[in-house]
Amino acid sequence: MASRLVLALIKIYQNNAPHRIRASCRFEPTCSNYMCIAIEKYGLSKGLRLGANRLMRCKVPNGGIDYP
Numbered sequence: 629m630a631s632r633l634v635l636a637l638i639k640i641y642q643n644n645a646p647h648r649i650r651a652s653c654r655f656e657p658t659c660s661n662y663m664c665i666a667i668e669k670y671g672l673s674k675g676l677r678l679g680a681n682r683l684m685r686c687k688v689p690n691g692g693i694d695y696p
Contacts, residue, residue, distance in 0.1 A: 631672040638664055654691035659683055666696040 638660050642650070653659060663679030670678065678696050 631667050631675070634672060634676070635664055635667060654686055654688075655682070656693045657695070659686055662694070662696060669696055 642660050650658070655662065657665065659679065659682050662682050663675060666678040667675030669675070675696075682694070
């Protein structure tokens with residue numbers, strides 16, 4: 629139930645975030661998509677932890693293809 633709420637909030641972010649933020653992602657899949665995949669695969673707690681770690685890596689020189 630809580631994971632569905634978090635996934636819904638991520639989808640709202642994806643639909644409403646400014647284009648310059650969405651277009652500047654250094655990773656494939658994007659960080660928000662990565663977090664959705666991680667939550668679906670590992671559950672809410674571990675998925676949020678993996679997503680937060682991914683967000684912290686989102687800076688130069690990091691980037692590229694990275695799946696959970």
